[in-house]
Amino acid sequence: MCDNCGCGQPGENVTFRKPGENKEHTHSHGGVTHSHTHGDHDHDHSGSREIVIEQNILQKNDLLAERNRGYFEAKKIFAVNLVSSPGSGKTSLLEKTIRILKDKCSFYIIEGDQQTMLDANRIEKAGAPVIQINTGAGCHLDADMINKAVKSLEVKDNSILLIENVGNLVCPAMFDLGESQRVVIVSVTEGEDKPIKYPDMFQSSDICVINKTDLLPYVDFDVEKFKEYACQVNPDLKFFELSAKTEEGMEQWNRWLQERD
C-alpha cells in the first residue's frame, strides 16, 4: 500500500543492498502522483478523435525480460525464478543447495522481499554472493529490478542465478523476469488444492518442488492428488519431492540444476 495515503499504489522506492553494505541503492519509479480530489466527468466531447492503440500493457516488462533473457543466454547464465507463498521454504532450499553444490557450481542469488535483509544474510552465511531487493509495497519482482541487480552482482559467465521472488502465489505469475526456468515451491503444510486455487502460478511454471516432505506423516497432504490437480492446470509440469530440512530427495534437484535441462 502507498505509505502516504494507503491507497494501494506501489510505494516510491525499491532498494538494492548487499549484506554488509550500509548504503542503499535506491531507485524510484517515475510514477503517478497522488491527490484525493475526484475530477468531475461531464464536459463537452466535441472535436475529439479516437486512436486505436492495441498495445499489451505488460509490454514494457516483457521487452525488458526478453532483454534479460538474451543476456543470460549469451553469457550462458542459468537463471531460475523461485516463486511460492510466504514460508514454503525458498530460502531454506537455496541455503542447502548452495552448501551442497558451491564447490561444483558458481551461484549468484537475488533475494526479493518487501522488507529486511534477513534472507540475504542467510544466503551470505551459506556462502554465495547475494543482493537483496526490498520492494517496499511491491508484491513481486520485475524485469527492470533483475536487470539492475544482475549488473550490481556482476554475474559471471556459465553461472547459476537463483532468484527468490517475493513470497506471493498470485502477482509474480504475471511478471516475466527473463528467467530460463520458473520453479514453484509448495510445502506439504499448504494443502493439495493450491494448483487449482492459484492456477496462474502453476500454469506459468516449468518445475514444481514439493517441500517439507519430512512433515508428510503429520499432515493430510495427498501427494498424488496434488500432482493430479497440478497436471490439470499444466500437463508439462515436472516435480521434485524433497525436504530442505533433512535433504531427503535433494539429489534429483541438485542434478537438475547442474544439468540445466
Place this chain on the structure above:
Amino acid sequence: MHELSIAVNIVEMIEDNAEKEKALNVDIFEIDVGTLSGVVIDALEFALEEAVKDSVCSKAVWKINKIEAKAKCRRCGHIYSVDDYFSPCPKCREFGKEILQGKEIQLKSITIE
C-alpha cells in the same frame, strides 16, 4: 495487488500516446482484459481510480472489455471456451490445451481532444 502496477502501466501508456498525438485531454480509454489474464476487473477499476489522478486522463471515462478465453485441445484440436486452466476438453476430456485468447491485457484505444 498487481492490479496497481497494471493501472500505473496503463496510465503511463496513455500518457505516452497522448503526448505523441499532442492531445490536451483524454476523454475515453478502452482496455481489453482476458478472463485468464490474472487481472481482477473490480480490483483494476479500483486501482485505476487512483492511477488516473493528476494525469492526462484524470477526467476520462474508461471502458473495460472482458475477453472470453478460448482454448484449443492439444489432443483432438477442438476449440472451446474456458473459464479456467483446469477444465478438460468437452469432447475428449484431455486437459492439455493451448490458450488462443483470453490472456491479454491491452490498451485498445484512446479518445483525445
